[in-house]
Amino acid sequence: MKITEIRPLSIQELKEKAGALDEELFNLRFQEKMGQLSNPVRLRIVRRDIARIKTIITEKKSAKAKSPAETPK
DSSP: OOHHHHTTSOHHHHHHHHHHHHHHHHHHHHHHHHTOOSOTHHHHHHHHHHHHHHHHHHHHHHHHHHHHHHSOO
């Protein structure tokens, strides 16, 4: 998943995507332990996608927190 696909999403949508990716990561780890994982690179890709999503969520939350304080009254 590219960063340009992630940025336009809302925080709620990002949390849903992160939850789905967490489930996929769990299943991939389970398959790895059972010796059934066909594409081991997918583990790395999913972990990085989760990290990207969490970074964007943090950025959006900090931008939301700063915006009311910066507007003049």
